[in-house]
Amino acid sequence: MQEIIKKYYQIREEIFSLTYAGWVLNFDHETNAPEGSLDTYSKAYESIYRLVYEKSYSPERLDLLKKIFQSDDSLIDEDLRCEVSKCLEDYEQTLAIPKEELIAYNVLLTKSESIWAQARQKSDFSIFEGCLQTIIDTKRKFLNYLAKPNLSGYDIYLDAYEKGLTTKDYDHFFDLIKKELVPFILKKVHNFKNVDHLFTKKTYPVAQQAQFSNYLAKVLGYDLTRGEIRQSVHPFTSGITSKDTRITTRFLPHNFESNIFSTMHEMGHAIFEQQINPAFDGTILHSVTNMALHESQSRFLENIIGRGQSFWIAHYPQLIKVFKNLKSISMEDFLTYINTPKLSKIRIEADEFTYPLHVLVRYEIEKVIFSTDIKASQLPKLWNDLYLKYLGVEITNDQEGILQDIHWAGGSFGYFPTYALGSAFASQFYQALAREIDVEKALKENNYSIISKWLKEHIHQFGASKNSKEIILGACGENFNPQYYLDYLKGKFH
Numbered sequence: 001m002q003e004i005i006k007k008y009y010q011i012r013e014e015i016f017s018l019t020y021a022g023w024v025l026n027f028d029h030e031t032n033a034p035e036g037s038l039d040t041y042s043k044a045y046e047s048i049y050r051l052v053y054e055k056s057y058s059p060e061r062l063d064l065l066k067k068i069f070q071s072d073d074s075l076i077d078e079d080l081r082c083e084v085s086k087c088l089e090d091y092e093q094t095l096a097i098p099k100e101e102l103i104a105y106n107v108l109l110t111k112s113e114s115i116w117a118q119a120r121q122k123s124d125f126s127i128f129e130g131c132l133q134t135i136i137d138t139k140r141k142f143l144n145y146l147a148k149p150n151l152s153g154y155d156i157y158l159d160a161y162e163k164g165l166t167t168k169d170y171d172h173f174f175d176l177i178k179k180e181l182v183p184f185i186l187k188k189v190h191n192f193k194n195v196d197h198l199f200t201k202k203t204y205p206v207a208q209q210a211q212f213s214n215y216l217a218k219v220l221g222y223d224l225t226r227g228e229i230r231q232s233v234h235p236f237t238s239g240i241t242s243k244d245t246r247i248t249t250r251f252l253p254h255n256f257e258s259n260i261f262s263t264m265h266e267m268g269h270a271i272f273e274q275q276i277n278p279a280f281d282g283t284i285l286h287s288v289t290n291m292a293l294h295e296s297q298s299r300f301l302e303n304i305i306g307r308g309q310s311f312w313i314a315h316y317p318q319l320i321k322v323f324k325n326l327k328s329i330s331m332e333d334f335l336t337y338i339n340t341p342k343l344s345k346i347r348i349e350a351d352e353f354t355y356p357l358h359v360l361v362r363y364e365i366e367k368v369i370f371s372t373d374i375k376a377s378q379l380p381k382l383w384n385d386l387y388l389k390y391l392g393v394e395i396t397n398d399q400e401g402i403l404q405d406i407h408w409a410g411g412s413f414g415y416f417p418t419y420a421l422g423s424a425f426a427s428q429f430y431q432a433l434a435r436e437i438d439v440e441k442a443l444k445e446n447n448y449s450i451i452s453k454w455l456k457e458h459i460h461q462f463g464a465s466k467n468s469k470e471i472i473l474g475a476c477g478e479n480f481n482p483q484y485y486l487d488y489l490k491g492k493f494h
């Protein structure tokens with residue numbers, strides 16, 4: 001068995017090294033590569049992807065995995081057993097799709113995000129339409145390969161991002177949102193004091209925004225010796241090991257809070273990955289499989305911590321020190337500004353209160369995509385209709401409509417619903433945390449590390465070795481309960 005395990009580790013390392021090279025290339029392409037390098041990048045990526053594929057799904061590796069899986073040798077500890085079982089699952093799923101089709105699809109994705117970015121910049125959906133149609137056709141076709149007796153259609157993609165959850169679970173969750181939250185929101189949203197004019201007419205230089213991002217990294221414990229902050233149109237986190245987890249942010253000249261909250265959001269993701277057990281580096285157990293859980297960590301930091309008074313008691317002095325033109329503005333007005341609910345058009349700038357409605361729109365569209373033969377060309381109208389229905393806003397151009405998110409350009413269907421669920425998990429984690437730690441006191445005293453330590457012990461360290469249900473039960477002592485989320489929102493925006 002020792003020899004078998006040794007050989008398995010050797011192949012694992014080779015696969016990881018190649019994956020790492022592809023990952024670095026991809027991150028470079030997504031952030032600061034010159035536009036003209038797209039074809040070169042795409043070809044190089046394809047070559048690396050082919051090598052990874054061949055090594056990962058070789059008969060030799062499959063044989064090793066099976067031998068380890070079937071053995072009861074004492075050399076195989078719990079983590080290795082879990083890893084091998086996940087690899088075998090991945091084997092089964094990946095090989096269900098014909099190799100050349102999978103490679104062609106991944107090559108398509110190397111270009112689709114650039115096409116989306118162009119379309120978005122010109123606010124012209126027709127530039128992206130053909131590409132989106134191909135992605136949708138491919139994803140529909142893959143469903144035929146991936147179907148199992150107990151899992152089919154859109155549920156397959158929902159399950160891929162959050163294991164064990166299907167339309168039945170999400171429908172139940174979104175029905176609660178529609179029944180309890182939508183009427184509450186529509187009644188309350190116009191009652192809030194609007195202080196926007198104090199902030200939106202000012203200009204916030206990029207250098208100041210970057211300075212404040214670095215300050216946030218320091219106080220929140222996002223370790224920049226194992227991470228990096230770059231710029232991109234759509235902020236994201238890209239992590240591969242606990243020693244290399246990078247984020248991007250964006251700088252809008254009149255909207256400094258977009259930078260603050262997207263940075264905090266991504267740092268929530270990144271701190272999660274930096275705190276995964278380092279023994280999982282280079283293995284499937286470091287990979288991100290529970291997206292709602294991941295999203296709970298970003299939204300916890302962005303909203304529950306970042307939009308709360310206690311956090312700003314500690315950090316408002318630094319904010320007005322960096323952004324000098326905010327000096328005459330009170331912290332109370334700032335808190336009102338960052339917590340005013342609005343029926344708006346852009347998801348990533350939405351307030352906590354109306355956010356789940358933005359997700360609801362996308363969830364309903366994805367359900368239609370995988371249960372009917374709707375064409376990509378019909379989606380902008382559906383998008384605009386649903387925004388009018390749930391948020392009461394009229395979308396007048398594609399940039400602030402269907403082109404605002406990168407996800408579908410990356411083939412990520414089934415991902416959006418995890419966002420709303422992540423917020424709900426976050427509320428439940430906060431309650432569990434608050435039973436053990438005086439959270440607000442820790443925040444006022446600029447002691448986020450005590451909170452981060454709790455998150456590491458109860459959530460982060462496990463990586464993909466546990467699923468969300470197990471982690472929630474372990475951290476909270478009970479199963480997932482969406483009522484915490486509804487109570488939190490109603491309490492905050494009463």
Ligand SMILES: [Zn+2]
Pocket residue numbers: 265269295298
């Ligand atoms: Zn996120």
